[in-house]
Amino acid sequence: MNRIHKKLQKTDKVLSIYFTAGYPNLNDTVTIIESLEQSGVDMIEIGLPFSDPLADGPTIQASSTQALKNGMTTAKLFEQLKDIRKTVSIPLIIMGYFNPILQYGVEKFCKTCQEIGIDGLIIPDLPVSEYNAHYKTTFEKYGLINVFLITPQTSEERIQFIDSISNGFIYMVSSASVTGSQSGFGDQQTEYFKRIACMQLKNPQIVGFGINNNETFMQATDYAKGAIIGSAFIKHLNEHGVSKISEFIKGIRA
Amino acid sequence: MKLKVCGMTSGENIQAIASLKPDFLGFIFYEKSARFITSDIPELPKSIKKVGVFVNASESEIIDTVSKYDFQVVQLHGDESPEFCSSLQSKQSNLEIIKVFSIKDHFNFKVLKSYESVCDYFLFDTKGKLPGGNGYSFNWNILEAYPSTKPYFLSGGIGLDDVKNIHQFLKSSASKYCYALDVNSKFETAPGLKDFNLVQQFKTQILSNTSTMNYNINEHGYYGEFGGAYIPEMLYPNVEELRQNYLKIMAEPDFKAEFNQLLKDYVGRPSPLYFAKRLSERYNTKIYLKREDLNHTGAHKINNTIGQILMAKRLGKKRIIAETGAGQHGVATATVCALMGIECVVYMGEIDIARQAPNVARMKMLGATVVPALSGSRTLKDATNEAIRDWINNPVDTHYIIGSVVGPHPYPNMVARFQAVVSEEIEWQLQDKEGRTKPDHVIACVGGGSNAAGAFYQFLNDTDVNLIAVEAAGLGVHSGESAATSALGKEGIIHGSKTLLMQTDDGQITEPYSISAGLDYPGVGPMHANLFRTSRAEFISITDDEAMQAGLELCKLEGIIPAIESSHALAVFKQRQFKPDDVVVLSLSGRGDKDLNTYINYFDL
Numbered sequence: 001m002n003r004i005h006k007k008l009q010k011t012d013k014v015l016s017i018y019f020t021a022g023y024p025n026l027n028d029t030v031t032i033i034e035s036l037e038q039s040g041v042d043m044i045e046i047g048l049p050f051s052d053p054l055a056d057g058p059t060i061q062a063s064s065t066q067a068l069k070n071g072m073t074t075a076k077l078f079e080q081l082k083d084i085r086k087t088v089s090i091p092l093i094i095m096g097y098f099n100p101i102l103q104y105g106v107e108k109f110c111k112t113c114q115e116i117g118i119d120g121l122i123i124p125d126l127p128v129s130e131y132n133a134h135y136k137t138t139f140e141k142y143g144l145i146n147v148f149l150i151t152p153q154t155s156e157e158r159i160q161f162i163d164s165i166s167n168g169f170i171y172m173v174s175s176a177s178v179t180g181s182q183s184g185f186g187d188q189q190t191e192y193f194k195r196i197a198c199m200q201l202k203n204p205q206i207v208g209f210g211i212n213n214n215e216t217f218m219q220a221t222d223y224a225k226g227a228i229i230g231s232a233f234i235k236h237l238n239e240h241g242v243s244k245i246s247e248f249i250k251g252i253r254a
Numbered sequence: 255m256k257l258k259v260c261g262m263t264s265g266e267n268i269q270a271i272a273s274l275k276p277d278f279l280g281f282i283f284y285e286k287s288a289r290f291i292t293s294d295i296p297e298l299p300k301s302i303k304k305v306g307v308f309v310n311a312s313e314s315e316i317i318d319t320v321s322k323y324d325f326q327v328v329q330l331h332g333d334e335s336p337e338f339c340s341s342l343q344s345k346q347s348n349l350e351i352i353k354v355f356s357i358k359d360h361f362n363f364k365v366l367k368s369y370e371s372v373c374d375y376f377l378f379d380t381k382g383k384l385p386g387g388n389g390y391s392f393n394w395n396i397l398e399a400y401p402s403t404k405p406y407f408l409s410g411g412i413g414l415d416d417v418k419n420i421h422q423f424l425k426s427s428a429s430k431y432c433y434a435l436d437v438n439s440k441f442e443t444a445p446g447l448k449d450f451n452l453v454q455q456f457k458t459q460i461l462s463n464t465s466t467m468n469y470n471i472n473e474h475g476y477y478g479e480f481g482g483a484y485i486p487e488m489l490y491p492n493v494e495e496l497r498q499n500y501l502k503i504m505a506e507p508d509f510k511a512e513f514n515q516l517l518k519d520y521v522g523r524p525s526p527l528y529f530a531k532r533l534s535e536r537y538n539t540k541i542y543l544k545r546e547d548l549n550h551t552g553a554h555k556i557n558n559t560i561g562q563i564l565m566a567k568r569l570g571k572k573r574i575i576a577e578t579g580a581g582q583h584g585v586a587t588a589t590v591c592a593l594m595g596i597e598c599v600v601y602m603g604e605i606d607i608a609r610q611a612p613n614v615a616r617m618k619m620l621g622a623t624v625v626p627a628l629s630g631s632r633t634l635k636d637a638t639n640e641a642i643r644d645w646i647n648n649p650v651d652t653h654y655i656i657g658s659v660v661g662p663h664p665y666p667n668m669v670a671r672f673q674a675v676v677s678e679e680i681e682w683q684l685q686d687k688e689g690r691t692k693p694d695h696v697i698a699c700v701g702g703g704s705n706a707a708g709a710f711y712q713f714l715n716d717t718d719v720n721l722i723a724v725e726a727a728g729l730g731v732h733s734g735e736s737a738a739t740s741a742l743g744k745e746g747i748i749h750g751s752k753t754l755l756m757q758t759d760d761g762q763i764t765e766p767y768s769i770s771a772g773l774d775y776p777g778v779g780p781m782h783a784n785l786f787r788t789s790r791a792e793f794i795s796i797t798d799d800e801a802m803q804a805g806l807e808l809c810k811l812e813g814i815i816p817a818i819e820s821s822h823a824l825a826v827f828k829q830r831q832f833k834p835d836d837v838v839v840l841s842l843s844g845r846g847d848k849d850l851n852t853y854i855n856y857f858d859l
Contacts, residue, residue: 052639054486073760103746104761125486125750128487148487153491
């Protein structure tokens with residue numbers, strides 16, 4: 001059984017943290033992952049930096065640009081992660097854009113993920129239809145869960161379809177926006193969270209985009225299985241460095 | 255694949271076969287042949303080249319016959335030496351020469367070498383008792399070892415029964431330079447008399463299969479292996495709405511009428527197809543310039559923005575966003591938004607804003623908001639990212655007017671269709687001027703590729719029309735400062751499309767360079783990636799220096815100051831030779847006003 005399945009079975013109010021690999025410093029990757037687990041985070045999304053992250057807001061863009069400047073590459077990330085399962089047991093997901101994965105070689109990428117102990121992938125610009133037609137068998141061969149996104153604009157029919165081909169959780173984008181651009185959830189979001197909750201999907205949903213504190217985390221997890229924090233965590237790293245990670249997590253859980 | 259029907263002898267039969275429009279008709283001037291022509295040759299359509307076939311005739315006999323019958327081509331079937339061909343070539347510079355070689359079980363290809371520079375085509379025939387006309391074929395696999403790049407004719411006993419073998423052959427690498435099929439005795443009712451029905455069947459069967467290659471988009475949104483819609487789910491509803499509606503809307507009579515009326519009265523179409531006499535003389539070929547530079551706002555870009563603003567209105571959109579590099583597409587978008595009274599936001603890289611101040615001012619005068627793209631390299635690709643982010647944030651009321659044949663499906667196809675007006679006009683304008691709709695060559699510069707897509711569109715599947723795409727090599731293809739995507743790019747994903755793009759080994763998109771801001775894009779539209787991959791189009795790289803000189807040359811020869819983008823296309827004439835009677839259409843995509851500062855600095859004016 002995949003670590004993601006186990007975690008989602010046992011835990012409610014799942015807290016997942018996104019960070020950009022290679023930021024603030026090239027070799028912070030393992031330290032950040034270990035600190036996050038020790039701080040009680042349930043799941044981690046390791047961001048593979050890309051030069052043109054078009055679904056991301058300024059915070060994640062800037063961290064990606066810096067990470068690339070620091071020398072982060074796909075091969076480098078795999079090298080850093082090779083012994084990660086000796087110290088870390090929570091689910092690890094790699095989130096990245098499709099082009100670097102395509103250049104690395106999709107099969108080689110998946111194989112390496114399996115060897116390291118990566119549990120799933122989130123590739124925002126790999127559309128469902130392409131995945132189904134060309135990559136599904138490869139992902140499954142290496143035991144990787146592929147996570148799809150839905151948004152407030154996604155039609156009910158398409159949500160049902162995405163639910164039918166998902167096998168882990170659905171990444172529920174909180175609002176029509178790029179990452180890091182919300183400040184608090186209004187009635188619109190609450191309506192949307194309720195609407196999705198009522199659909200009784202087979203896959204649990206984890207909310208992302210716009211979660212930046214205890215309040216938004218609690219709002220999101222009132223309806224969904226869990227929530228993902230990205231930009232707010234990177235801002236915290238930016239201001240307080242790698243050593244203060246547990247304080248950030250405590251603030252969210254409080 | 256071209257078709258040559260050889261051994262024609264009788265007037266009426268010649269006319270009947272000519273009505274099937276083969277590419278070549280051959281007439282044999284060899285007395286021992288059963289197909290020796292003694293009658294007159296009737297007037298033939300201009301598209302058919304007349305070939306005089308000779309076996310060891312003297313030079314004066316050939317020259318006299320060529321002038322008597324007005325042959326465009328001679329086929330030399332005997333032991334004519336390279337020196338003989340060379341001498342003939344020097345005396346008849348407009349004459350094309352086909353040199354024949356006969357093959358039995360093997361062939362020493364080394365003999366071709368000394369003929370390379372003194373003839374235009376090779377022809378491979380079956381070795382037999384007679385020079386030609388033996389009626390059986392040789393083992394075509396021998397051509398696997400063909401060492402040359404010269405186009406050749408395949409000949410020797412080809413009949414209707416061979417269609418299957420020919421298709422197989424055309425799939426093999428041996429046929430890479432096979433230019434034409436030459437048929438004769440297997441299509442006759444008597445020596446020299448061709449069977450109309452047999453030739454017709456053969457032509458249909460050969461062409462139906464060899465031209466099934468579709469260079470346009472398929473039903474899945476791909477050109478070959480390129481294209482698709484690699485977009486985040488946040489963009490799915492917008493792009494899907496467009497995909498479901500764009501063809502329907504474009505086909506509505508109301509839409510067409512409004513589009514055509516605006517192109518005529520507002521843009522000033524049709525743009526002239528101008529015969530550039532002095533430029534043609536300089537390069538000894540027939541050059542027509544498609545004057546997109548004379549459009550309102552000074553370039554072809556407005557064709558697309560007119561189409562898309564009408565599309566946006568019919569989709570009920572209230573706000574327009576666009577990206578721009580040099581500012582031409584931004585100005586064209588701001589213009590149509592002013593025309594329609596719709597809010598307009600243009601994203602432009604911070605660096606481009608600084609170096610393209612006049613266009614920024616134009617957009618502001620036209621009422622647009624210009625937003626600097628501050629991320630990444632702060633140029634066109636980042637402006638595009640910012641526009642996409644805006645669209646993610648405003649999924650309901652906003653339409654994104656992409657400026658080129660790039661982006662997720664259906665954008666490349668939609669933009670190409672709006673730009674197709676360029677080649678639609680070329681067809682009827684050329685009919686007026688040359689009595690035919692198809693040029694021999696179409697030349698256009700390619701950044702993302704919208705002007706080339708428009709100029710190529712009507713000719714994509716007509717492989718008789720040679721397409722030449724010109725990329726910006728900057729300081730040199732391998733200088734590290736270049737935008738020659740076909741030469742330097744690898745397959746990947748950029749701005750929602752699978753195509754060729756310049757990137758690091760790790761898949762990070764790199765920053766291109768060209769003196770021309772409009773060619774300064776790290777990718778190329780998926781249509782062009784496919785034209786490159788399938789060798790349907792020739793791709794030529796032109797450096798900054800070559801382009802600037804070609805631009806200045808056009809000023810001096812024709813009194814036209816071209817955009818530096820178009821100057822890249824013009825520089826092709828120094829790189830590649832055309833035949834004197836070739837009809838070459840060049841898309842003069844924009845005017846040079848916007849580039850005046852660059853010209854001033856470059857030439858120290």
